[in-house]
Amino acid sequence: MTVWIMISIIIFILLFAGGSAFFFYNVSKIRRNILLGKDIDRTDKPAERIKTMILVAFGQKKMFNRPIPAILHLFLYVAFVITQVELIEIVLDGALGNHRMFRPSLGGFYTFMVSFIEILSVLAFIGTLAFLARRNLLKVPRLVKSELNGWPKLDANFILLGEITLICFIFMMNGADEVLYSRGMSHAQNMGDGSLGLTISSHLGPVLFGGMSEHSLHIIERIGWWGHICMVLGFLNYLPYSKHFHILLAFPNVYYSNLEKKGKFTNLGSVTNEVKAMMDPSFTPPAADPNGPMRFGAKEVTDLSWKQLLDSYTCTECGRCTSACPANITGKVLSPRLIMMKTRDRLEEVGKNMDANKGEFKEDGKSLLHDYITPEELWACTSCNACVQECPVNIDPLSIIMDLRRFLVMEQSAAPAELNMMFNNMENNGAPWQFSPSDRLNWKNE
Amino acid sequence: MSELSVKTMADYMASGETPEILFWVGCSGSFDDRAKKITKAIVKILNHANVKFAVLGTEESCTGDPAKRAGNEFLFQMQAMTNIAVMNGYEVKKIVTGCPHCFNTIKNEYPSLGGNYEVVHHTQLLQDLLNTGRIKIEGGSFKGKKITFHDPCYLGRGNDVYEAPRSVMLNLDAELAEMKRSRQNGLCCGAGGAQMFKEAEKGNKEVNIERTEEALALNPDVIAVGCPFCNTMMTDGVKHFNKEQSVKVLDVAELIAQANDL
Ligand code: SF4
Ligand code: SF4
Numbered sequence: 159m160t161v162w163i164m165i166s167i168i169i170f171i172l173l174f175a176g177g178s179a180f181f182f183y184n185v186s187k188i189r190r191n192i193l194l195g196k197d198i199d200r201t202d203k204p205a206e207r208i209k210t211m212i213l214v215a216f217g218q219k220k221m222f223n224r225p226i227p228a229i230l231h232l233f234l235y236v237a238f239v240i241t242q243v244e245l246i247e248i249v250l251d252g253a254l255g256n257h258r259m260f261r262p263s264l265g266g267f268y269t270f271m272v273s274f275i276e277i278l279s280v281l282a283f284i285g286t287l288a289f290l291a292r293r294n295l296l297k298v299p300r301l302v303k304s305e306l307n308g309w310p311k312l313d314a315n316f317i318l319l320g321e322i323t324l325i326c327f328i329f330m331m332n333g334a335d336e337v338l339y340s341r342g343m344s345h346a347q348n349m350g351d352g353s354l355g356l357t358i359s360s361h362l363g364p365v366l367f368g369g370m371s372e373h374s375l376h377i378i379e380r381i382g383w384w385g386h387i388c389m390v391l392g393f394l395n396y397l398p399y400s401k402h403f404h405i406l407l408a409f410p411n412v413y414y415s416n417l418e419k420k421g422k423f424t425n426l427g428s429v430t431n432e433v434k435a436m437m438d439p440s441f442t443p444p445a446a447d448p449n450g451p452m453r454f455g456a457k458e459v460t461d462l463s464w465k466q467l468l469d470s471y472t473c474t475e476c477g478r479c480t481s482a483c484p485a486n487i488t489g490k491v492l493s494p495r496l497i498m499m500k501t502r503d504r505l506e507e508v509g510k511n512m513d514a515n516k517g518e519f520k521e522d523g524k525s526l527l528h529d530y531i532t533p534e535e536l537w538a539c540t541s542c543n544a545c546v547q548e549c550p551v552n553i554d555p556l557s558i559i560m561d562l563r564r565f566l567v568m569e570q571s572a573a574p575a576e577l578n579m580m581f582n583n584m585e586n587n588g589a590p591w592q593f594s595p596s597d598r599l600n601w602k603n604e
Numbered sequence: 605m606s607e608l609s610v611k612t613m614a615d616y617m618a619s620g621e622t623p624e625i626l627f628w629v630g631c632s633g634s635f636d637d638r639a640k641k642i643t644k645a646i647v648k649i650l651n652h653a654n655v656k657f658a659v660l661g662t663e664e665s666c667t668g669d670p671a672k673r674a675g676n677e678f679l680f681q682m683q684a685m686t687n688i689a690v691m692n693g694y695e696v697k698k699i700v701t702g703c704p705h706c707f708n709t710i711k712n713e714y715p716s717l718g719g720n721y722e723v724v725h726h727t728q729l730l731q732d733l734l735n736t737g738r739i740k741i742e743g744g745s746f747k748g749k750k751i752t753f754h755d756p757c758y759l760g761r762g763n764d765v766y767e768a769p770r771s772v773m774l775n776l777d778a779e780l781a782e783m784k785r786s787r788q789n790g791l792c793c794g795a796g797g798a799q800m801f802k803e804a805e806k807g808n809k810e811v812n813i814e815r816t817e818e819a820l821a822l823n824p825d826v827i828a829v830g831c832p833f834c835n836t837m838m839t840d841g842v843k844h845f846n847k848e849q850s851v852k853v854l855d856v857a858e859l860i861a862q863a864n865d866l
Contacts, residue, residue, distance in 0.1 A: 223789075421762025422712035426677045430717065433681040455675065484792040484815075489808030538805040541673050541797030542757040547788055563675030576802040577674050584679060588665030589631040590801055599661040601633075601640040602610045 163255040170252035170387070177391035184398035188471060191509040195464030200414040207413050210552075215412040220550040224478075227292070230285040234321065237275070237282035238405065244275050248387055257345035258335075261354075273357035276332065279325045280358060286321045293318075300477030305496045310401065310475055317402050324389040331382025332356050333363030334375045340364075343372050404474040408551045411472040414465055415552040420543045423560060428452045429568075455564025457527045459505045462561060469553040470502035479545035479555055490538035494545035494555035500530040501558060527562050536563050537574060608647050612661040613694045623658035625729075626696045628710065630703040631666050632832035638839065639702075639832035645861035646702055646726050652866055653738040657700070663690050667709040674798035681717065684709075688719035698722045700729045702857070704759035704831045705796075711763070725759055727769040727830050727856050734775060744863030746776040749825040751859070752783055754815065754838060755790035756831035769830050769856045776863055781822045791815050793837035800833050816841025820851065827853045 200207075213219045218235065221228040247260050261268045292298045293314060301314075336359045338344040340352060353360050367375055397403045434441045456462050479494040480486050486493050504526045512519050524530075536559055545555045566572045573581070580590045588595045616623050627646065632639035650657050668683030687710075691699075699721050701707040711723035724732075733739045751773060759765045766787045773780055785791045794804065794811025804810060816838055819827045827842070829835045832855075839853045854862075 421708040542792035567675035
């Protein structure tokens with residue numbers, strides 16, 4: 159083993175270990191943030207949950223309500239999933255100082271797999287270009303809304319440009335190696351077949367690099383190889399800062415979906431106890447919560463459930479929810495996507511605050527309600543469930559809206575005046591309007 | 605027009621009988637002038653099909669839906685528990701509602717508060733009555749007319765009921781045209797989530813106008829609805845476009861009742 163190979167093994171292992179460690183460090187922070195949420199049970203009906211996950215997350219079922227982006231996205235998605243297989247070889251090659259170590263033992267299957275990945279990479283390349291065009295040239299409305307200005311827009315373009323770079327590295331690596339192999343100069347074990355047989359690179363390689371010297375070809379091949387693994391590690395560590403985190407969280411998020419009918423809202427148990435005590439003097443409410451008095455509804459991210467917080471980290475910012483939202487369509491300030499983005503932003507802020515204060519949250523005088531999400535947004539919602547229906551990863555923006563409304567009404571008595579009137583009518587007359595309960599059956603004789 | 609035969613739960617109790625089903629009329633159906641017509645249409649059909657049904661009459665009270673969607677969980681649960689006490693007192697088993705909001709609330713949100721009933725929306729009951737031959741429709745006045753159905757959010761997306769109203773209307777021999785946004789993708793009329801009881805927030809359009817526009821683009825003779833709130837919103841929308849002479853907004857129950865000259 160030459161000294162250069164030794165050095166490259168060491169660099170690789172350091173890079174890989176460092177990249178993975180930093181990723182897991184960031185993931186553990188996100189996990190902690192999510193677990194700041196209130197407990198809810200989403201472990202029932204495992205069979206139905208797995209089925210939902212296979213259909214919606216793995217099978218991308220809801221994506222296909224819009225076929226064009228669904229197919230483009232499928233290219234990227236399948237390429238992403240299948241390329242992980244190749245990554246196993248790359249990591250082992252890097253750690254052991256080998257070159258295409260699976261080829262001799264896998265033979266034809268190896269050629270098939272790598273060729274398959276090449277074809278998927280070309281499709282992903284096309285998909286990525288189309289996505290860049292949809293965002294930057296065609297300006298699909300939901301992708302260029304002003305709520306995405308700044309980081310979200312950059313983030314989306316970064317990911318797509320990164321994807322393109324990654325694919326270029328793959329073809330540099332494979333293309334140069336094909337030319338080297340045909341000259342009998344590749345580091346891959348020569349099996350006397352004159353070509354690696356890669357569907358795309360065996361043609362693309364000679365066109366791009368055919369006239370180059372052996373030395374240049376080896377350099378290009380290595381740039382491709384190192385570029386590839388660096389991009390992968392870079393991507394991995396970019397995920398926790400990006401909406402792109404959905405590629406990992408989509409699966410657990412769909413698994414823990416709400417399986418109830420969408421029209422069914424939760425009944426607050428804390429309220430049930432109070433109402434029972436009010437209506438039935440003999441009722442003894444269960445012992446008070448040792449964690450102090452509960453809030454009715456949610457004011458802060460920590461008043462939401464862990465699932466709602468998981469939702470916020472899973473959001474892809476695709477805007478399907480917002481483009482179907484009747485309030486948003488008619489020019490109201492409400493955007494369900496923005497509800498999710500603001501929840502995540504506030505949660506990140508709370509997490510950073512905790513990091514800076516030895517794991518304890520230090521009061522910063524802000525809250526999700528009012529400082530991030532305004533009552534005007536909340537009161538524009540018709541609770542129509544279109545956003546929930548649309549979301550390809552089963553996020554529920556409506557549940558957050560409702561929990562914040564509950565806080566506004568029950569803790570701050572801050573309902574719009576007309577709604578207070580409606581409440582009064584209901585309390586006094588048993589109907590939201592001012593009619594006498596004794597007139598309820600009058601229609602019969604009219 | 606024949607007299608409506610409507611008995612209350614208390615009437616049944618007094619005569620020692622039990623009805624097949626409780627008809628939950630709802631606040632709109634009881635008090636709103638337009639919605640009362642839907643209530644009567646439902647009653648006419650029930651009478652025609654000889655369904656032994658009861659209403660709660662003055663013992664009925666709001667389900668609490670608008671309070672709950674507006675965030676007032678206290679008021680909702682007080683309403684719910686009051687209603688549950690009344691219905692459990694009468695040993696109610698099966699309920700039909702004239703409103704998807706009542707339907708959703710009683711069906712989904714009452715059980716954990718102690719109210720367990722089999723609940724159907726009136727379009728589901730109509731479907732059942734048609735399937736079992738208890739009512740029949742012979743062509744009738746909607747033959748060849750163009751009808752488009754607006755999915756109520758709390759019937760459709762909220763509870764996955766999309767086919768019952770459509771299969772009922774198939775019996776009308778009419779042309780059923782679908783709006784682009786229908787079924788799962790249906791657009792709200794703008795009334796849900798307690799919006800019915802307040803001014804809309806600031807925007808550049810009313811939701812019901814957006815929705816009515818979509819319906820009118822199909823040039824329908826009838827916009828069919830299954831919810832008294834949608835009815836109000838769509839009726840206002842049609843008036844906004846001065847189309848009330850040529851386009852009727854009718855509940856599925858009214859279509860069936862009118863087709864049978866009830
Ligand atoms: S439920 Fe509310 S936020 Fe969601 S689409 Fe309907 S109006 Fe918009
Ligand atoms: S909530 Fe769902 S539909 Fe809305 S932007 Fe996020 S991922 Fe897309």
